[in-house]
Amino acid sequence: MIEVRELTKRHGATVAVDGLSFQVKPGLVTGFLGPNGAGKSTTMRVLLGLDAPTSGQALVNGRRYATMRHPLREVGALLDANAVHDGRSAYDHLRCLARSNGIGVSRVAGVLERVGLAGVARRRAGDLSLGMRQRLGIAAALLGDPGVLMFDEPVNGLDPEGVRWIRHLMRSLAGEGRTVLLSSHLMSEMELTADRLVIIGRGRLVAETTVGDLAARHDLGVLVRSPRAAELTGVLEAAGATVGTEPGGGLVVRGLGIAEIGDLAAGGGLAVHEVTPRSASLEEAYMELTADSAEYRAGGR
Amino acid sequence: MTGLPRHKATLPRHEATAGREVTAGREVTASRLVADVLAAEWLKLRTVRSTWYVLATVAAFVVLMAVFTLYVGGLWDGLPPGRRATLRAARPEQLLLLPVQICMAVLGVLAFTSEYATGMARTAFTAVPQRGVVLAARAAVVAAVAFAVGQGSGLVAFVACRSIIGDRPIPGFTEPLSEEFPGMFAGGLSVVVLAMVGLGAGAVLRSTAGAITGVVAYLYILPRFVTALPEPWNARVGSVLLEDLTRQAAGEPPLAVGLGDAPAGIGLSPVAALAVMALYVVVALGAAAVALARRDVR
Numbered sequence: 001m002i003e004v005r006e007l008t009k010r011h012g013a014t015v016a017v018d019g020l021s022f023q024v025k026p027g028l029v030t031g032f033l034g035p036n037g038a039g040k041s042t043t044m045r046v047l048l049g050l051d052a053p054t055s056g057q058a059l060v061n062g063r064r065y066a067t068m069r070h071p072l073r074e075v076g077a078l079l080d081a082n083a084v085h086d087g088r089s090a091y092d093h094l095r096c097l098a099r100s101n102g103i104g105v106s107r108v109a110g111v112l113e114r115v116g117l118a119g120v121a122r123r124r125a126g127d128l129s130l131g132m133r134q135r136l137g138i139a140a141a142l143l144g145d146p147g148v149l150m151f152d153e154p155v156n157g158l159d160p161e162g163v164r165w166i167r168h169l170m171r172s173l174a175g176e177g178r179t180v181l182l183s184s185h186l187m188s189e190m191e192l193t194a195d196r197l198v199i200i201g202r203g204r205l206v207a208e209t210t211v212g213d214l215a216a217r218h219d220l221g222v223l224v225r226s227p228r229a230a231e232l233t234g235v236l237e238a239a240g241a242t243v244g245t246e247p248g249g250g251l252v253v254r255g256l257g258i259a260e261i262g263d264l265a266a267g268g269g270l271a272v273h274e275v276t277p278r279s280a281s282l283e284e285a286y287m288e289l290t291a292d293s294a295e296y297r298a299g300g301r
Numbered sequence: 302m303t304g305l306p307r308h309k310a311t312l313p314r315h316e317a318t319a320g321r322e323v324t325a326g327r328e329v330t331a332s333r334l335v336a337d338v339l340a341a342e343w344l345k346l347r348t349v350r351s352t353w354y355v356l357a358t359v360a361a362f363v364v365l366m367a368v369f370t371l372y373v374g375g376l377w378d379g380l381p382p383g384r385r386a387t388l389r390a391a392r393p394e395q396l397l398l399l400p401v402q403i404c405m406a407v408l409g410v411l412a413f414t415s416e417y418a419t420g421m422a423r424t425a426f427t428a429v430p431q432r433g434v435v436l437a438a439r440a441a442v443v444a445a446v447a448f449a450v451g452q453g454s455g456l457v458a459f460v461a462c463r464s465i466i467g468d469r470p471i472p473g474f475t476e477p478l479s480e481e482f483p484g485m486f487a488g489g490l491s492v493v494v495l496a497m498v499g500l501g502a503g504a505v506l507r508s509t510a511g512a513i514t515g516v517v518a519y520l521y522i523l524p525r526f527v528t529a530l531p532e533p534w535n536a537r538v539g540s541v542l543l544e545d546l547t548r549q550a551a552g553e554p555p556l557a558v559g560l561g562d563a564p565a566g567i568g569l570s571p572v573a574a575l576a577v578m579a580l581y582v583v584v585a586l587g588a589a590a591v592a593l594a595r596r597d598v599r
Contacts, residue, residue, distance in 0.1 A: 050423060089348070
């Protein structure tokens with residue numbers, strides 16, 4: 001369980017996170033989405049006690065991370081695959097982390113096996129590819145068998161096989177009843193992995209929703225073409241629909257299903273030439289939600 | 302708004318969940334935490350190459366002292382007996398002190414800066430969010446190594462050089478260990494002080510180059526300016542710098558007084574000199590503690 005309450009983090013004059021509140025529940029993969037610079041990493045850094053919040057709270061299992069002894073047994077996190085000492089071997093890196101949290105060394109071999117790094121365990125971290133270091137970071141997150149997991153852009157640098165592996169891993173971790181928070185700036189990634197979505201922009205909450213709801217809410221209506229558009233508009237509006245027009249001369253009908261539109265047209269003796277549902281892709285829905293913050297960034301910086 | 306949690310059904314009967322509740326519920330005592338972090342820091346120090354490079358450098362300087370002593374012995378043998386009494390040579394243990402100080406200062410600096418430079422600091426402080434405990438454990442481990450290296454290298458150099466010189470009566474190579482020991486022990490302590498100053502500077506500056514430059518400037522450059530001060534300030538200021546503190550801790554006067562560049566009587570007692578050395582450590586680690594507590598981890 002992760003709880004962020006009215007969290008604000010300022011770096012000088014810049015506001016990275018601005019009054020953000022959301023919850024992440026166990027047993028689900030929660031996607032943490034936002035354009036680059038939206039405040040995802042900062043939020044995670046505050047959750048992990050690396051950054052002190054300017055105001056507000058960030059709690060894991062009801063507690064501040066900084067108060068936890070042996071936190072790796074409760075929370076596993078991958079913030080940045082490069083956050084390892086280049087000169088230490090993968091095995092030694094994990095052994096040091098395990099020792100600091102009272103975790104037995106036998107666990108190290110186990111997680112190396114699970115992430116597929118057993119063969120390169122003795123190689124220096126600096127000699128590992130980005131994809132391998134990503135796996136090493138995931139191994140570190142899994143080291144203490146924690147109930148809460150956070151991953152910041154974990155698919156960066158992974159090949160397609162690795163991306164599939166991550167998706168499967170996230171799903172199985174959530175399936176085991178763990179709390180999984182997974183950040184990304186790509187909706188397409190979340191569509192395949194996440195159950196719930198926390199979408200932020202400019203440090204503020206844009207939406208806290210599910211993948212299904214987001215798609216439904218951004219239903220773009222039904223495109224209807226008719227030689228007698230004006231009369232049809234009257235009939236549809238009388239039935240409670242909102243009707244707009246699109247540049248090609250068609251009608252965009254919201255609030256009525258395809259069957260109802262067809263029946264109403266037939267009932268009024270009005271010919272229709274096209275009836276097409278227009279549902280947006282999640283990617284489009286996400287772009288629309290975060291357009292403000294993205295534009296602000298592009299123009300303002 | 303809320304969707305159906307797809308996996309909720311599997312939650313209660315999963316082994317992993319039940320096991321985790323047990324581990325999450327157990328108490329970790331403060332002493333257990335400190336013991337674990339100490340063990341981890343000791344392991345971290347041993348598992349990076351830089352530590353072994355620094356120790357190899359110390360060993361190389363010890364060998365160099367033996368070579369130097371062989372040269373001094375050869376020089377003595379080559380002199381006609383009448384001129385042998387005029388031979389003067391620096392004591393190897395004293396020559397060795399500066400490189401050992403630098404090496405251990407570098408070890409102290411790297412304890413923090415190598416983690417900031419590689420990003421390991423974020424992982425390390427995520428594993429142990431009690432930053433003060435990390436600082437204390439890291440300082441303890443580095444201090445222990447610096448103490449062992451400082452005393453050990455001096456002792457090895459002493460024994461090796463004495464056995465090379467044998468019974469040749471060269472001044473500086475004949476005094477018994479009991480006479481040399483206070484100076485050697487104080488020199489070994491100064492190595493620990495520098496390691497802690499390096500560690501503190503590394504934690505505050507977070508930059509290897511910056512911290513090493515600072516320590517070397519303090520050790521080499523500042524004393525040159527202090528020497529140029531008018532007396533008695535050369536001895537007064539010098540007496541609180543590490544080189545003179547080491548001499549005073551062993552019961553010797555500050556260098557300027559010893560050379561006759563400053564009036565006799567200026568200087569600190571051995572106890573006061575040791576107290577000032579301890580103060581260096583307290584200030585360095587205190588600054589590090591404040592910096593770690595106040596700043597976000599980079």
